[in-house]
Amino acid sequence: MNVRLLALLAAFSTAVIYGASYTIAKDLMPVFIKPHALIFFRVIGTAILFWLVSFFIKREKIERRDYGRIVICALLGTSVNMLFFYKGLNTALPIIASAIGVATPLMVFVFSLIFLKEKIVKTRILGLIIGLIGAFVLITYKQDLEGDSGAIIGNFYVFLNASFYGLYLVIVKTLLVKYNPIHLVKWMYTLSIFIVLPFSYKEILLVDWIAMPRPIYFELLFIIVFTTFINYLFNLFALTKLKPTTVSVFVYLHPVFASAYALLVGSDSLSVVKVSITLIIFIGVYLVTKPVKTTTVVK
Template structure:
């Protein structure tokens, strides 16, 4: 099997895990672990795993001048981002969250235009507008009465904010990702994440009844910690070594399809007209916003030939 094929499988694997995560994590909260306590398990577990494999990477230190940027990256990516997503998922539904997180490419494009003064074409502006209309429509009108989703509008809003903070994290982290080995970067990022999330998740972490957790719940927690937090990053890194970033990012279109399908199959969520319309608008918006101009596509093909 070629490295390119393995890279494609890795990208598919990461997207699949992300898609399944919405339903798997939702099934654990809040009966067995509350959202902020779940985040503590996630950052502690991932930190231990990344420290373990860091011995196989280069021995390097973070330069002092990079401390402020690393801290800001941790606040956005390991602190606020994770906290609002899991709280939003607890309050909302798996399908809603799997649709809304797909707006991340749109958010990155919008933030890049604001913070980095990058030019945006009319087509991308149209894509941003359509995608945000779908997201806002889901927040305002995607309500339903569910015992396991006590505040869907607020939950949807928090999941959308997750995309905003994650998009900000990607922009701020760009310099550090280029400068340091992934193992070095991630072990320190998750270590900082422990201290950032501790004030919010410490009490909820202690409230867990560890001795009476059912086997399926333990497996679900391991899936989120090992799969969603650890494996997906490694899969994406490997995929990027063999594929173009645009190719890897294209797999974002699969995430809502996988998330919705799994939620329906397991009976954890139901489809409504609003959800279908919102998903179509968001996916169309992401496609228009992330699609390269025809001239650039031709130039890219010529350079590859």
């Protein structure tokens, strides 16, 4: 099997894993593990796995001036964002949550405009407006939620996760140029253990490990090992062998697989509104991320 095909398979696998993880996480929460406790287990488990892998990679010394940026990246990309995500997913529907998550590239563009002074392009601004309108409609969507305002708050938390992660992707770029991603991520997850612990320790004590069914243990391992660790390695491998634009296309598959898995196990249902608004978000993300001619730049 050639390397390009392996890279495509890795990128495809990440979409499948992410899609399934929305429903699997909801199987865990809140009956067996509360949202913040789940984040702690995910963070500490991932940190251990990355530390193990890092022993096989040449050691690197982190420059003191980069400590602050790494802490910020840990806050935005591996702790606070997940605190919002799992708290939101606790009440949000899997299909809607996965569609809102696709809005991350929109937020990357917003923060690139603010911090990287990226040029304002008409097509991308249009895509941003379209995508954010779609996200707003999904966040406030209540048709099959029996009027539960908690679901709307949950949807908003998922959007906050996408926003924080978008900012993280902008800030972490300079660090990825200087350091091996494995070493960088291991330190971010290590820091995140101490960031999330104050929010999680009460919920950790509530976990009844003896009463927990065996399938729940496997689902917890799936979230720790596959959703975070394996997916990161797969995505990193895909990025080294494929163009970033090629890898980014697989983001569109996350809601597809999330919907398929949720429908398969009966944790969610499709509707015309969900499908149509998700497509609107897709259009917005496509316009924001596609290459544009410099002649369309607004002066």
